[in-house]
Amino acid sequence: MSTPTRTPRAPAGAASGSKPPGPGRSRTMQLVVVAVAAGLLVMAAVIFFFVRSDGGSSPSKKSVSANVKLTLGGIQNANAGAPATLGADAANQIMAAVGQYVDKGLIAPVKTGKPPTGDVASLFDAGTQAAIQGPDKGVLFENGQPKLTGDFKPAAEPVVITALSDGNGQFVLATAAFTYRADEGVEGGTLNTARTIALTFTPDNGWKITGYDVTLTRQGAQVEGSTTGTAKK
Amino acid sequence: MTERRRTVLLTLVGPPLCGVLLACMVMAAWVGLGLPVAKGETWFTVQKVPPLAGASFTSGQPGGVQFFLVVGNDSRDPNGVGLGDAIHVIGVNPQAKAASIIDIPRDTAVGGGGKVNSVLAQGGLGQFTQTISNFVGVPIKFSMTTNFAGFTDMMDEFGGIDVNVQQPMHDENSGADFDPGPQKLNGPGALAFSRDRHSFAEGDIKRTENQGYLIITALQNLQQRAVGAGGVLNLLGNVGRHVQMENVSFQDLYRLGRLVLTIDPANIKNVVIPTGGGSGTNLTPGAGIDSLFADFRDDGILQSH
Numbered sequence: 001m002s003t004p005t006r007t008p009r010a011p012a013g014a015a016s017g018s019k020p021p022g023p024g025r026s027r028t029m030q031l032v033v034v035a036v037a038a039g040l041l042v043m044a045a046v047i048f049f050f051v052r053s054d055g056g057s058s059p060s061k062k063s064v065s066a067n068v069k070l071t072l073g074g075i076q077n078a079n080a081g082a083p084a085t086l087g088a089d090a091a092n093q094i095m096a097a098v099g100q101y102v103d104k105g106l107i108a109p110v111k112t113g114k115p116p117t118g119d120v121a122s123l124f125d126a127g128t129q130a131a132i133q134g135p136d137k138g139v140l141f142e143n144g145q146p147k148l149t150g151d152f153k154p155a156a157e158p159v160v161i162t163a164l165s166d167g168n169g170q171f172v173l174a175t176a177a178f179t180y181r182a183d184e185g186v187e188g189g190t191l192n193t194a195r196t197i198a199l200t201f202t203p204d205n206g207w208k209i210t211g212y213d214v215t216l217t218r219q220g221a222q223v224e225g226s227t228t229g230t231a232k233k
Numbered sequence: 234m235t236e237r238r239r240t241v242l243l244t245l246v247g248p249p250l251c252g253v254l255l256a257c258m259v260m261a262a263w264v265g266l267g268l269p270v271a272k273g274e275t276w277f278t279v280q281k282v283p284p285l286a287g288a289s290f291t292s293g294q295p296g297g298v299q300f301f302l303v304v305g306n307d308s309r310d311p312n313g314v315g316l317g318d319a320i321h322v323i324g325v326n327p328q329a330k331a332a333s334i335i336d337i338p339r340d341t342a343v344g345g346g347g348k349v350n351s352v353l354a355q356g357g358l359g360q361f362t363q364t365i366s367n368f369v370g371v372p373i374k375f376s377m378t379t380n381f382a383g384f385t386d387m388m389d390e391f392g393g394i395d396v397n398v399q400q401p402m403h404d405e406n407s408g409a410d411f412d413p414g415p416q417k418l419n420g421p422g423a424l425a426f427s428r429d430r431h432s433f434a435e436g437d438i439k440r441t442e443n444q445g446y447l448i449i450t451a452l453q454n455l456q457q458r459a460v461g462a463g464g465v466l467n468l469l470g471n472v473g474r475h476v477q478m479e480n481v482s483f484q485d486l487y488r489l490g491r492l493v494l495t496i497d498p499a500n501i502k503n504v505v506i507p508t509g510g511g512s513g514t515n516l517t518p519g520a521g522i523d524s525l526f527a528d529f530r531d532d533g534i535l536q537s538h
Contacts, residue, residue: 078466080473080483162463164470164483172483173469175462198462202484210484211491213462232495 059091064099065156067107070178073158081167090171091161093207097123098159098176098199101209106195107154109142110184116141125208128233136231139216142193146222150185174207175200189221273474274311276387277379279486280479282362298533299325299492300369302362302376303448305427306353311382317353317361319427319444322369324533327492331500333535334448335369335525336441338508342515343368353378358479370526375481375489384427385420387475391458393419396426396450404431423447438505445503453498465490502535 063069072095075086104120120141124132132140156178163174177198184191193216200211211233219226305319320337339350343364353361362376379387388394398416402409408421409429418426427447433439458464469486478486507519528535 076463076467078470080470160463162466164466164473164487166473166483173466173487175466177461177463200462200466200487211462211487232491 057088059088060095064095065102065107066099067103068154068156068180070099070102070156071158073160073178076160076162078162078164079169080165082165082169084165084169084171086161086163086165086171086174090163090174090207094161094174094176094201095159097201097207097209098178101199102154102156102180105141106180106182107142109144110148110152110154110182113144113147115143123209125202125204125210127210128212131231131233136212136214136233139214139229139231140212146184146186146191148184149187150190152182152184154180154182156180171203173200173202173210186221191218191222192220193218274382274386275477276383276390276472276475277377278314278358278477278479279375279377279481280358280362281481281485282359282366282374282376283480297327299327299375300366300371300373300533301325301489302365302373304353304358304361304376304378305384305444306378306380308380309382311380313380314357314378315354315380316350317378318350319441320349320365321445321448322365322371322373322529323448324371324529325492325496326533327495329500329532329534330496331534332496333502333504333529333533334445335529336445336503336505337365337368338437338441338505338516340437340514340516341506341508342517348515369529371530375485381424383475385424387420388418388423389420390471390475391454393417394423394447394451394454396423396447398426400432402426402429402432404429406431438508442503442505445505449498449501449503452493452496452501456494456498462491465494502538504535504538 059072059075061071063071072091075091077083077085101120101123105116109116121129121132137143157180159176159178161174161176163171165171175198177196180195180197182193184193195217196213196215198213199209201207202210204210212231214231216229216231217226301323303319303321303323304317306315307318308315316339318339320339320341322335322337323332324335325332337349340348343349343352344367349364349368352364356364358376358378361378362373366373395415395417398411398413400413402411404410404425407428407430408425409432411418411422411426416422427444428440429443430436430440455468458468465487469483469490473483473486476486504525506525507521508516509519510517525535525538528537
């Protein structure tokens with residue numbers, strides 16, 4: 001079986017007798033194809049990563065507390081509509097608020113021996129104000145008692161954020177869950193405090209805490225057995 | 234490789250390669266933007282009842298008593314609303330972490346008119362809610378309704394429901410075929426359980442009571458699955474794809490869910506309203522109904538019933 005041979009054709013519309021494609025023209029075509037392919041690949045990557053991460057950058061992995069290692073452990077997205085991923089900006093804002101809650105609400109009172117300042121209340125939305133300054137205050141925050149007389153060793157597990165987006169892909173709620181422990185040297189020995197904390201945030205001039213699940217357990221010095229308290233909203 | 238072969242190879246491989254990459258780009262946009270993902274079938278409709286300002290869910294979790302209306306309608310059209318055949322008013326007392334369910338048989342004649350169930354089909358959920366609110370004498374702030382398809386799909390999606398069947402239920406009309414004892418019901422099974430009236434001497438009265446029991450049991454099942462605040466968000470993510478919301482935000486649903494999930498099912502009373510005879514198949518409100526509603530109205534808890 002013979003293989004027919006072909007003479008390269010001139011491009012359509014080219015004048016009869018024009019030069020057939022040479023090595024230079026093939027190389028140009030090769031470059032065009034490669035460039036188009038590379039361009040499409042880059043565009044696909046940009047669309048995927050930029051759009052999906054709602055801004056491109058990753059959430060910060062740094063500690064958000066000045067006093068304890070408090071880092072983001074992960075983000076879970078719950079989507080009530082189209083798939084969406086909580087953006088880095090939102091995650092960082094939520095983590096910053098978590099850091100302020102820990103620093104101002106849990107650590108500063110122990111260090112200063114005084115209840116938290118009003119600053120910490122500004123992390124919470126209007127609907128929670130009555131509860132955080134009333135019945136839930138003792139579980140949500142430290143109050144500076146008993147006085148610190150020895151070492152203070154706070155520790156926290158990484159924070160896991162669960163974020164809910166609505167049908168339009170807008171994030172409307174997010175819960176930051178973590179555990180916090182502190183060993184405090186007080187008169188008579190060491191007081192161990194442990195909290196399991198879930199703070200629920202909603203967009204409100206940034207992100208404000210609109211609900212919480214906090215369980216507090218104390219044992220050790222100045223506590224008979226152990227005490228437990230819960231605050232839910 | 235000769236230049237000619239390279240040219241042929243590029244001609245053969247280049248366009249498909251670009252096509253594949255173009256497809257990748259479209260897929261990236263698909264996944265990234267999520268545009269083509271369709272909203273699921275509607276399981277239920279939930280609405281905040283006007284006046285909206287009266288609904289305290291707009292700011293924080295309510296500390297006061299809340300009243301809700303849950304209605305199962307008989308529409309076979311997945312997008313339709315039919316007769317309100319399963320009518321339950323739920324009072325929740327957050328402070329006491331207790332609740333009560335007032336079950337209203339579908340044939341109850343309300344306000345001197347005909348059967349109450351027709352109001353839903355004729356006037357919609359808003360008018361139906363107002364009718365029930367006036368009848369019981371409580372301010373209902375949220376109401377929700379589901380139909381056959383929505384109910385079965387919802388039950389199936391959540392992996393069915395564990396119930397304890399109290400007495401034999403074998404009824405061809407509803408499809409119920411259950412022996413007494415613990416049962417895991419799938420969507421159609423749960424629907425049959427809530428529709429069966431022929432297995433009982435009390436007929437629709439017992440069926441109505443069973444529907445209230447199913448609500449309590451569903452709460453029990455949900456509490457075992459939606460653990461913690463993050464669990465509620467995951468639950469909302471799932472439910473949110475299938476709910477039609479009217480004047481309701483996800484924050485409302487979150488607070489509603491949080492409120493309801495704090496109630497111990499053991500602290501929920503389930504009572505069918507007393508009914509007397511009536512013309513035709515209509516049931517007139519029976520003796521003692523005023524006392525029942527008064528007991529319910531003050532704090533959402535039935536103390537003397």
